[in-house]
Amino acid sequence: MSLKNLETYKSHILEYGFSIIDNVFSDDEVEKIIAVLNGIDTSWENFRKSEDLFAIRQFLKEIPEIKDLIFNDNIQRIITEIFGEKYFVVKSIYFDKPETSNWYVAYHQDLTISVDKKLELSNFGPWTTKQNQFAVQPPLNILENIYTIRIHLDNTDENNGALKVVPKSHSKGIYRPETIDWKIESEKICNVEKGGVMLMKPLILHGSNRTTNGKKRRVIHIEFSDMELPEVLQWAERIN
Template sequence: MNALERDGFTLVSALLSPAECRVIAGKIETMRCASVGTRRLLSQDWCRSLAVKIRQHPALSPLIPAGLVAVQCTFFEKSASRNWLVAVHQDLSIPVAERIEHSALQGWSVKEGQLYVRAPVEVLQRLIAVRIHLDMCGADDGPLRLVLGSHLQGLVTAECAALARQQEIVCVAEAGSALLMRPLLLHSSSKSSGKSQRRVLHFLFAPLELPLGLRWSDTV
């Protein structure tokens, strides 16, 4: 069993060069995100090309099963002017093309004009997130805090998630590195010291076909 399956995450260094990170950061800067990020980057041509590069990269392709496609890319930023934290949680919502009325589908919402639903657990168990760090992320930069192996527990209640934080580890990362993780892995992050900039691209890879008549809103 590899680290991704055993622990729920693995870190791959030097996926992108410093120059590539600067180019991507420049493209995001031209978008002038009004908040701490955006969930709608996959519509950008450069982002779609990057999704293909990720899937084909020799260090990542053995970890991303054949047939998985990119279905979303989210941008996050932490800095002195955009500092925030997030409580321990699992990523349960996925972007879909239209609403399907079914008793197994709950938690419908709309964010940035995109429809989301809480996915069935059998779908969540097959998803892989790839987080690309455009900047160095040290212990003071609001890194992810991960609870090893928690993705193997299925859906976790809020009470159990809070208790599980006693076993979390801090995941620091170099600029250009990629953190692969299972969305069911319990994770959180604290505010940064406010003295740095932490920018991350969060790609979600998933099986092309969904159950219950659901369809992805976009795929690459």
């Protein structure tokens, strides 16, 4: 399955903050990814498990054998033609929202990056530390530069937690969700088919509702940048 012209998706994400591309992975490719996921040991400390959510942080580092399955020709084209030639992975998470999940996510922006250490740096902060993983809010230009790919392993709509977004909110800087004026903003539900991807800018306001249709929602979330951090700091999850 080769993707047609990617320019339309590129212009859409730049203007609206998101874009949806179907048929990036064949059914066979999705099944191979799911087979690897079904075989992993879920007791590791980077795994978070509850009735409502199962998540693997630093996903590509924890499950390195999955990289070849994820970076197929279509994904590599999306990275180079939509993001840019020099973009590399800076963060990856796997989310499994089970069939009975009551997990919902309020509107928010993704405002932190994963870095290798904590130190005093002007315009970097606040900081959070979880299990020796350091996250920090960087200067706005670093956040504006990031692109996210969300690979969908299941058909996803508003009934099983598809993302809802506020189009164009990615171009308004730090945007506090409690200040959304629904008289001027709109909401878009981002349905994605199994094997499709959603591209988004992390500054777009996004959230998701509880699952109501008893269907799974499994998503691989990968963030990319082509910016180097100030020389004393490194991207914690960098993969070229």
